[in-house]
Amino acid sequence: MKAAAIMGVPYGVHEQNGVLGRANRLLVKGAAFTAHAFPLLEKLPAGVEAIEVGNPVRDAVTAVSDIPFAPVSDNGDINILIFGGSQGASLFSLTPVKAFGSMPDAVRARLRVTHQVREADIETAQNAYREAGVTCEVAPFFKDLPVRMAAAHLVLSRAGASTVTELAAIGRPSILTPLAMAMDDHQTGNAHVLSKANAAILLPETKFNEEALAAALTPLLVNPARLQSMAMAAKGTVKSSAAEKLADLVDDLARVRAAA
Structure with missing residues (x-):
C-alpha cells in the first residue's frame, strides 16, 4: 500500500479490531477510505474519517445466525463451549476444569462442556473432567465450531476480532x-464491544484463575434469565453484511480510478 501511495494508486484500509493496528496507522492518512469493524475504533489519527462496516463472517456462521438462543430449562442441561486459540492455550485447557470442579454438585451434574484444548493437554483435561464429574467432549479442534457456538448457552474464549x-x-x-x-x-478493545453491551463478562488474563472464573461462572449458570438477556444483547452488536459493504467501497474506488 505504501508502494501504491508512491505510485498514485488509490487504496482503502479495513481494521478488524477495536484498536487500529500499527501498520494501518501508517496507512490511513493516505487511504481513500478507512473502514472498521466495531462501534469504537481506538488510536485513529485525528482528522481521519472512518466508516463502520463490521467484519466479514464465514458462510458457516451466517448459516446458523438465525438459530434462536435456547433458554436453559429448569434442571436442564447447560451447554458450555470453550476455545482459547493456540497462543496461551494451556491456560484455557486447565483452569476452566478446576473452576467447574469447585461448583456445587447440582450445577456440575447439569454441565455439558465442549472444550477445545491443545493436543498435549487432552489427557490431563479429560482426567480432570472425570474427577470433577462433569460431562465433556474434549478435542484439539472442532470443524463445526459455529454450530457448536449456536448450541451453547455460554461461550468462554479469547477476544479475537472474528470471535x-x-x-x-x-x-x-x-x-x-x-x-x-x-x-x-x-x-x-474487542471485548469491550460485548462487555459494554452487557453481552459478555470481561475477565482479564491476569485474573484468569480457578477462583475468579468460578465467581464469574456461578451467577450465570444459576440464572437462566441473565444468560438469555446477554444473548439478546449480543445479537447484532456488530454490524452485519460487512463483505457487501466493503465490496461496495472497493467498487466505488475502482470506478473513480477508471475515470481518472
Missing part, C-alpha cells in the same frame, strides 16, 4: 479473556 464478531452474529453470551500479549492490547 467477537461471530458471537454478535449468532447472539450468544460469553466470558472473554483477552490475550495479554496481543499488540496494543487490542483484544481488550
Whole structure:
C-alpha cells in the first residue's frame, strides 16, 4: 500500500479490531477510505474519517445466525463451549476444569462442556473432567465450531476480532479473556464491544484463575434469565453484511480510478 501511495494508486484500509493496528496507522492518512469493524475504533489519527462496516463472517456462521438462543430449562442441561486459540492455550485447557470442579454438585451434574484444548493437554483435561464429574467432549479442534457456538448457552474464549464478531452474529453470551500479549492490547478493545453491551463478562488474563472464573461462572449458570438477556444483547452488536459493504467501497474506488 505504501508502494501504491508512491505510485498514485488509490487504496482503502479495513481494521478488524477495536484498536487500529500499527501498520494501518501508517496507512490511513493516505487511504481513500478507512473502514472498521466495531462501534469504537481506538488510536485513529485525528482528522481521519472512518466508516463502520463490521467484519466479514464465514458462510458457516451466517448459516446458523438465525438459530434462536435456547433458554436453559429448569434442571436442564447447560451447554458450555470453550476455545482459547493456540497462543496461551494451556491456560484455557486447565483452569476452566478446576473452576467447574469447585461448583456445587447440582450445577456440575447439569454441565455439558465442549472444550477445545491443545493436543498435549487432552489427557490431563479429560482426567480432570472425570474427577470433577462433569460431562465433556474434549478435542484439539472442532470443524463445526459455529454450530457448536449456536448450541451453547455460554461461550468462554479469547477476544479475537472474528470471535467477537461471530458471537454478535449468532447472539450468544460469553466470558472473554483477552490475550495479554496481543499488540496494543487490542483484544481488550474487542471485548469491550460485548462487555459494554452487557453481552459478555470481561475477565482479564491476569485474573484468569480457578477462583475468579468460578465467581464469574456461578451467577450465570444459576440464572437462566441473565444468560438469555446477554444473548439478546449480543445479537447484532456488530454490524452485519460487512463483505457487501466493503465490496461496495472497493467498487466505488475502482470506478473513480477508471475515470481518472
